[in-house]
Amino acid sequence: MSNRSDVLSPKLSRHLLTISDLSREGAIHILDTADELARVSDAPIKKLPTLRGRTVVNLFYEDSTRTRISFEAAAKRLSADVINFSAKGSSVSKGESLKDTALTLQSMGADAVILRHSASGAAHRLAQWTDGVVINAGDGTHEHPTQALLDAFTLRKHLKGARGEDLSGVRIAIVGDILHSRVARSNVLLLSLLGAHITLVAPPTLLPVGVHDWPVEISYDFDEAIGECDAVMMLRLQMERMKSAFFPSAREYSRLYGLDRERMKKSKKNPLILHPGPINRGLEISADCADDVDSVILEQVANGVSVRMAVLYLLLGGSHE
Amino acid sequence: MSNVEKIANKPIVIQSAYSLEGKKVDLRIESGVISDLSEAGSLKASDVDVINAEGLQLLPGLVDLHTHLREPGREDAETVRSGSAAAALGGFTAVHAMANTEPVADTAGVVEQVVRLGRKAGYCDVFAVGAVTQGLNGAQLAELGAMAHSMANVKVFSDDGKCVFDSLVMRRALEYVKQFDGVIAQHAQDPRLTENAQMNEGVVSARLGLAGWPAVAEEAIIARDVLLAEHVQARLHICHVSTAGSVEIIRWAKARGIKVTAEVTPHHLLLTDSAAESYNPVFKVNPPLRTERDVQALRTALVDGTIDIVATDHAPHPKESKECEWSEAACGMVGLETALSVVQESIIESGLSNWKTIAERMSTAPAKIGRLTHHGLGITKGAPANIVLYDTAARRTVSEIRSASKSMNNPYFDRTLPGQVMYTFLHGNLVVAKGDLVNPL
Numbered sequence: 001m002s003n004r005s006d007v008l009s010p011k012l013s014r015h016l017l018t019i020s021d022l023s024r025e026g027a028i029h030i031l032d033t034a035d036e037l038a039r040v041s042d043a044p045i046k047k048l049p050t051l052r053g054r055t056v057v058n059l060f061y062e063d064s065t066r067t068r069i070s071f072e073a074a075a076k077r078l079s080a081d082v083i084n085f086s087a088k089g090s091s092v093s094k095g096e097s098l099k100d101t102a103l104t105l106q107s108m109g110a111d112a113v114i115l116r117h118s119a120s121g122a123a124h125r126l127a128q129w130t131d132g133v134v135i136n137a138g139d140g141t142h143e144h145p146t147q148a149l150l151d152a153f154t155l156r157k158h159l160k161g162a163r164g165e166d167l168s169g170v171r172i173a174i175v176g177d178i179l180h181s182r183v184a185r186s187n188v189l190l191l192s193l194l195g196a197h198i199t200l201v202a203p204p205t206l207l208p209v210g211v212h213d214w215p216v217e218i219s220y221d222f223d224e225a226i227g228e229c230d231a232v233m234m235l236r237l238q239m240e241r242m243k244s245a246f247f248p249s250a251r252e253y254s255r256l257y258g259l260d261r262e263r264m265k266k267s268k269k270n271p272l273i274l275h276p277g278p279i280n281r282g283l284e285i286s287a288d289c290a291d292d293v294d295s296v297i298l299e300q301v302a303n304g305v306s307v308r309m310a311v312l313y314l315l316l317g318g319s320h321e
Numbered sequence: 322m323s324n325v326e327k328i329a330n331k332p333i334v335i336q337s338a339y340s341l342e343g344k345k346v347d348l349r350i351e352s353g354v355i356s357d358l359s360e361a362g363s364l365k366a367s368d369v370d371v372i373n374a375e376g377l378q379l380l381p382g383l384v385d386l387h388t389h390l391r392e393p394g395r396e397d398a399e400t401v402r403s404g405s406a407a408a409a410l411g412g413f414t415a416v417h418a419m420a421n422t423e424p425v426a427d428t429a430g431v432v433e434q435v436v437r438l439g440r441k442a443g444y445c446d447v448f449a450v451g452a453v454t455q456g457l458n459g460a461q462l463a464e465l466g467a468m469a470h471s472m473a474n475v476k477v478f479s480d481d482g483k484c485v486f487d488s489l490v491m492r493r494a495l496e497y498v499k500q501f502d503g504v505i506a507q508h509a510q511d512p513r514l515t516e517n518a519q520m521n522e523g524v525v526s527a528r529l530g531l532a533g534w535p536a537v538a539e540e541a542i543i544a545r546d547v548l549l550a551e552h553v554q555a556r557l558h559i560c561h562v563s564t565a566g567s568v569e570i571i572r573w574a575k576a577r578g579i580k581v582t583a584e585v586t587p588h589h590l591l592l593t594d595s596a597a598e599s600y601n602p603v604f605k606v607n608p609p610l611r612t613e614r615d616v617q618a619l620r621t622a623l624v625d626g627t628i629d630i631v632a633t634d635h636a637p638h639p640k641e642s643k644e645c646e647w648s649e650a651a652c653g654m655v656g657l658e659t660a661l662s663v664v665q666e667s668i669i670e671s672g673l674s675n676w677k678t679i680a681e682r683m684s685t686a687p688a689k690i691g692r693l694t695h696h697g698l699g700i701t702k703g704a705p706a707n708i709v710l711y712d713t714a715a716r717r718t719v720s721e722i723r724s725a726s727k728s729m730n731n732p733y734f735d736r737t738l739p740g741q742v743m744y745t746f747l748h749g750n751l752v753v754a755k756g757d758l759v760n761p762l
Contacts, residue, residue: 099644119646120519120530121600128601140648142530185530209535210527 015134019189034310051080057110061087061117074308148186150307168195175201176235231272260286334366338374341677350706353749381684382414382707387632394423399637401438406725409444411657412742414707420452421482427452427463429471436473443761451475469501476692479506495555504556514538521594521609536564547574559583563608565618584632587663602650630687637728662738706749715741
């Protein structure tokens with residue numbers, strides 16, 4: 001294995017905390033690596049020896065079965081030892097601080113910590129306290145970099161095809177609760193880095209006040225925005241938002257910002273349908289759209305494993321003595 | 322009740338300090354007052370201690386209207402003794418201890434205890450701020466009269482940390498304290514608009530995914546309160562003004578003749594919300610750090626007098642309250658020991674104003690708002706000898722080791738700041754010499 005700085009040229013920092021850690025070339029390199037590693041998942045024996053003897057900790061302060069399992073599968077396919085550390089029922093629930101937990105894991109010899117946490121910036125803090133690699137698996141309403149990478153991977157596969165390519169010329173609408181979405185933040189950074197044209201579609205209450213600074217277009221009209229799109233990314237709506245007066249009712253939200261067959265007819269290009277999951281059927285997306293031939297929602301899940309293998313491989317593989 | 326009765330009698334002569342007018346002067350201090358003040362070279366020093374103040378700037382002892390000393394209750398973060406020592410090192414000869422202690426300073430007993438602890442420490446005069454409402458609950462007035470008429474002689478009342486949000490309670494408080502010439506110091510923050518707020522709402526919060534604290538949540542309360550103060554003809558003070566919009570409202574209110582005064586913290590004069598990019602909660606403070614535009618508006622307002630004073634909002638917290646996730650961290654930063662340096666950097670070094678204005682904003686005006694009798698009287702013959710000798714040319718890298726505060730939530734650690742307090746006199750007694758603490762009174 002060549003050393004890490006070669007593998008990651010020109011730039012991938014020691015950790016993956018935010019998409020802004022990546023250069024355009026670095027991002028494409030991850031996607032290309034994922035493409036290569038995807039073949040492992042298709043093989044009868046789904047395993048590479050690359051990370052044998054390395055320990056990867058899944059440190060999850062929020063319930064997220066899908067992301068945790070995806071990282072676990074990725075690490076195991078690279079032969080790493082995986083420790084799942086869930087905050088519930090552990091010392092964390094007895095009031096241990098994130099820092100103390102981090103130092104404990106370090107003492108146990110964790111080479112990488114994959115962190116899911118409800119606080120924005122939690123992965124940044126963790127990286128300040130530990131020597132190991134930190135991978136952000138979702139921090140509060142900040143970022144979810146590997147989700148954006150798997151989305152970009154899925155989009156490139158369908159809309160571009162070849163390795164080495166970016167997403168220039170691709171038009172994508174990201175629809176829903178942008179304000180509270182870490183998936184949206186990471187995707188805005190990554191997809192724009194790769195040259196895609198992004199339109200955010202949401203009611204004004206669910207867009208951040210500083211959104212004018214983002215490299216995106218804003219639309220309050222989904223019917224209009226869907227017209228020219230190559231892909232539509234629907235975001236999960238948290239029902240508790242209704243209590244804080246972000247929108248009047250679930251039905252009104254669904255009528256204005258939900259995806260259904262009627263709205264799909266207004267598109268000129270039969271866009272791909274993406275959703276990070278879990279889906280609220282009948283709220284942000286109708287059941288028939290979720291199960292539509294243009295829906296790549298389940299494929300996103302499969303691609304998630306490949307992309308996470310690539311990230312683990314690139315961050316951990318090269319430094320193995 | 323201050324340290325004034327503990328005055329030292331030993332005379333001392335200061336030679337060749339720069340006056341606020343930029344002239345070189347000699348001073349003689351005895352029996353707690355400035356007994357002589359004349360041009361440099363005129364005061365001979367035989368049989369008395371002499372301080373050679375060549376190159377040092379003479380300033381009146383600073384007065385802080387907004388200090389969290391944490392005692393009683395959170396002695397792990399700060400005590401009256403450690404906090405007033407930090408104050409002396411920062412050139413303060415008077416501080417006002419905020420009421421949000423545990424128990425809250427909402428009774429005569431607690432405010433007297435705080436003042437007594439200050440007197441025992443002897444590093445600076447400690448005055449107590451009384452709570453406006455019982456337990457800072459925002460609903461029921463505390464016994465304001467009992468605190469005003471206690472030995473602590475409270476003039477400033479504040480629920481700082483919490484906003485007096487109920488319009489009726491605020492109106493009554495403003496009216497009620499008129500009987501003893503008190504003032505309500507408002508922490509202007511609409512609680513509904515700032516639920517779970519983490520930092521200034523804007524471009525940076527959008528990117529960082531931290532819940533926003535919008536400027537309007539401060540400005541709306543200030544607008545309401547200046548109108549209430551006008552209606553009942555009462556004195557209102559606005560704590561830690563942080564936005565350009567607040568400045569405009571206060572400017573309008575003053576032009577109308579409303580009796581409003583306002584403070585700005587040193588950190589709001591220097592730091593911006595981009596500091597949050599590190600997710601290091603040492604930069605988490607309430608009100609939050611704002612934008613460069615706000616910083617510039619606050620500087621201008623301080624110089625033109627729209628904002629009357631600088632107040633530190635010195636807010637010590639133990640290490641564990643900051644060594645955590647941003648959203649879990651406590652709000653606040655220490656500031657007593659760096660206030661003058663930060664003001665020098667943002668106001669003097671930027672060429673916006675001069676030391677005479679700084680003396681007005683950090684000594685005369687805050688003493689007047691707090692109705693202090695022995696502070697803020699300037700550097701004149703016969704005035705109490707609460708004075709500071711400050712080395713404007715010094716450059717220092719702020720370090721944990723030198724700090725007298727018990728807490729280390731200092732946003733300037735490892736940063737180089739201009740200026741160094743060399744000597745602090747409290748009622749004629751040297752409490753800081755050559756930059757270090759010496760004898761408390």
